[in-house]
Amino acid sequence: DAGITQSPRYKITETGRQVTLMCHQTWSHSYMFWYRQDLGHGLRLIYYSAAADITDKGEVPDGYVVSRSKTENFPLTLESATRSQTSVYFCASSVSGREQFFGPGTRLTVL
Amino acid sequence: DAKTTQPNSMESNEEEPVHLPCNHSTISGTDYIHWYRQLPSQGPEYVIHGLTSNVNNRMASLAIAEDRKSSTLILHRATLRDAAVYYCILRARNRDDKIIFGKGTRLHILP
Numbered sequence: 001d002a003g004i005t006q007s008p009r010y011k012i013t014e015t016g017r018q019v020t021l022m023c024h025q026t027w028s029h030s031y032m033f034w035y036r037q038d039l040g041h042g043l044r045l046i047y048y049s050a051a052a053d054i055t056d057k058g059e060v061p062d063g064y065v066v067s068r069s070k071t072e073n074f075p076l077t078l079e080s081a082t083r084s085q086t087s088v089y090f091c092a093s094s095v096s097g098r099e100q101f102f103g104p105g106t107r108l109t110v111l
Numbered sequence: 112d113a114k115t116t117q118p119n120s121m122e123s124n125e126e127e128p129v130h131l132p133c134n135h136s137t138i139s140g141t142d143y144i145h146w147y148r149q150l151p152s153q154g155p156e157y158v159i160h161g162l163t164s165n166v167n168n169r170m171a172s173l174a175i176a177e178d179r180k181s182s183t184l185i186l187h188r189a190t191l192r193d194a195a196v197y198y199c200i201l202r203a204r205n206r207d208d209k210i211i212f213g214k215g216t217r218l219h220i221l222p
Binding site: 031033035042043044045048050058059090092094096099100101102103104105 | 145147149153154155156157160198208209210211212213214215
């Protein structure tokens with residue numbers, strides 16, 4: 001399917017476990033982004049990538065790891081999940097200088 | 112990054128125009144003014160953007176003050192479906208395309 005997809009849409013995990021959230025886009029957009037959204041904090045940028053093999057930190061990168069070996073995929077890994085990482089995670093993509101397109105989000109609960 | 116200031120919330124009646132204000136007194140000459148909105152339980156979506164001149168598209172109009180220190184997003188005829196959080200964002204040209212979201216304005220539409 002065309003567009004930007006995220007998987008899983010819902011995930012429950014336990015403290016200390018590793019979790020990977022997937023993001024896939026079919027437009028070959030060069031830029032990809034990960035945000036988290038918590039009640040009272042709005043959307044905060046975690047990591048972003050300008051192209052394959054190029055990533056950079058956003059506002060709240062601690063506790064997260066990203067990779068971008070292919071243009072279309074931008075997985076986000078929580079190496080050792082904590083309760084404070086319970087959130088809704090949004091992935092987005094864009095062509096340089098143009099609007100960002102957002103995925104439907106992944107709701108992550110860390111028990 | 113230059114900051115924007117928006118009211119926390121606004122109300123409007125259905126089928127009437129809505130004017131959503133945004134102040135950005137520290138805007139630089141290379142900053143574009145972008146608006147996104149987030150409908151309930153969805154990811155943000157692009158609405159409109161501009162640099163100096165007023166802009167119109169099928170979703171809304173953007174009126175930019177002559178000194179560029181403020182702008183107004185105009186929804187010409189609000190519907191219940193326009194109830195959302197609206198974000199005014201400054202995006203630097205020729206930078207790394209990242210967007211820093213503020214708290215936005217929660218727009219309530221009254222039937």
